[in-house]
Amino acid sequence: MIGNDRLAVRKTYKLYVNGAFPRSESGRTYEVTDAKGHFLANAAWASRKDARDAVVAARGAFAKWSGATAYNRGQVLYRVAEVMEGRHAQFCEEVAAGEGLSSSKARAAVDAAIDRWVWYAGWTDKLGAVLGGSNPVAGPYFDFSLPEPTGVVAVLAPQQSSLLGLVSVFAPVLATGNTAVVVSSKERPLPAVTLGEVLATSDVPGGVVNLLTGDAEELGPWLAEHADVDAIDLTGAPAGRAMEFEREAAGTIKRVVRAPAGGEPDWAADPGITRMTPFLETKTVWHPMGL
């Protein structure tokens, strides 16, 4: 809050879909409070229809994003980190309020989130070398394998870690060239909304990321069964529902990242590449060699 007698201009918290900030088509909102239960905002409560619109947007954006050069994707993602840095104070305030952290712990979480984004930005043009290569087949062929993005990835973001956890699950989806539909933490959605604003003001094309605030329990089944979603990350699925969502996802042979056993992991730990590989396909190309 601003400490003088000026009346603050409050923000309307909206969804981020296809590069725009719509309210939920359902007209629904829900109350977001801080860790102590004080009112913070009314967030848009995304509906099934919003989720489907987000999938359409993500599918529409896939060709351009996956077809961009890896260098270009890396620069665009690095730019996101630059803009995040500019919103550092706002993120700290939201993370502290939502997660009930001291300001120093909130700052550490935000620092780590931005640094993680930079880390993933640097991955875009290394994946081909680390995960692909030429295959020495026993015959006169040139044969190579390379990683390619899976497509549209639905992400149920962690419920607890509202920024570092969010970035940790969804930056890898973007770095690998996929487009995403992300359902934020239900009770702590504000950093996700702000991240949407960051994305809108960096160079990420509209539709590449679609951020929905709302309830993973409500939206999870629709995203899990949606025929135009290629993969789903169930990290933020409610404990009792993850198995059901995974079953739904089986109907279209979706790639599934299960919710971590034993609750949310320590998001500050070295992530390795295991959050990127589930959203990458391997394409192998053969061509004869001859004169």
Next chain:
Amino acid sequence: MTSTPFEYAPAPESRSIVDIAPSYGLFIDGEFVDGTGEAFKSVNPATEEVLSEVASGSEADVDRAVRAARRAFEKTWGPMRPADRGKYLFRIARLLQERAREFAVLESLDNGKPIRESRDVDVPLAAAHFFYYAGWADKLEHVGLGTQPRPLGVAGQVIPWNFPLLMLAWKVAPALAAGNTVVLKPAETTPLSALLFAEICRQADLPAGVVNIVTGAGDTGRAVVEHPDVDKVAFTGSTDVGRSIARAVAGTRKKLTLELGGKAANIVCDDAPIDQAVEGIVQGIFFNQGHVCCAGSRLLVQESIHDEVIASLQRRIGTLRVGDPLDKNTDIGAINSAEQLARIRELSDIGEAEGAQRWQPACELPAKGFWYPPTVFTDVSPAHRIARDEIFGPVLSVLTFRTPDEAVAKANNTTYGLSAGIWSEKGSRILKIADQLRAGVVWANTFNKFDPTSPFGGYKQSGYGREGGRHGLAAYLKGADQ
């Protein structure tokens, strides 16, 4: 068949090299044991002759096999020096090479595939897979999963009937190299080469329980997949069964890889060398009677060369020899089962009913056994069932395109994404189309090539995970953080 100046005398491979027992048990914990399920017969699809009676594994049998595998994982195979695990696999590779002809004949008898293919493709590639993964066993820290990758434990593996021994090798070799033990369920109609492989395991002195082979039908497979002490499930087969397996492992800690169906586009551009392309089209769809998940079953021909390609293709198909799988001159063998033959017939009839033009060469089929002539459908529209459904038989659906963009759009217009082919003399065009195809394997100016070093597997509903190469090994390992 059209008249030909070449008449071939029969050139049958002798089947005396194979000794098929009148009945087989299950291979559990290093021993052949009786199954408690109802035994079933394995039939030679070329003659309908019963080859042997094979035990069917019940849930209790599967449990016994999983317990044996768990013991071996904990007591022998897991703790073993990685280099020694590798040596066992090298032994297996060598034994497969030594007994290659025996395996080839047995495979052709049980499956119906031409001896030329079982002898030159299935068996040598199976041995090559063991040889390749043998070398990985003591180099796992270089796979890319950190310095201390660990095996998953007991792998439950269910394989199809189209490449019985080769699919066994694709599953068993990487699993063992990574330090896992396995329970393998071969296909109901083609169990015999897996049972002969059990004998190879014994000749190699592979410790008991490392490889367990439980024959049976769908229920046996389900018991393997659903067994609570299985850590990894690997399946090759239909997308429908793949779905039910993915559902069954949902909510468990089991890792899963699926190699499912396909409906590959084989794209022939107007600058392609027609004769080579025609050979590739034939290889793409008639290899193994079209019982190939990555078969080039949708031919996409550029409109301007359609008539020329089809005429040339029909001429070439007219020279294919359909008949005795053991004859070394045979190009197309028997359909694997009466059930599969019925499905091929049904879908072909639907193709005709929906308005496509069916063409088949004049060809005499043997009186007994399961046979289907090589078949080409023209005037196929993308909405036809024969352009969408996997037929898994020697049936080619021909569609046309005008521009490369249209070819890509049509090629990708499928829920599958296993493989694709491109024929063109222009390198930049090949690479651009290859880049745009949503398929796990793209063959350019060739088709249906396989190698243990080369990752294989699908996009979309053709499954997930890869077999072959470093990728195939990673599917059986976990990093320190997993």
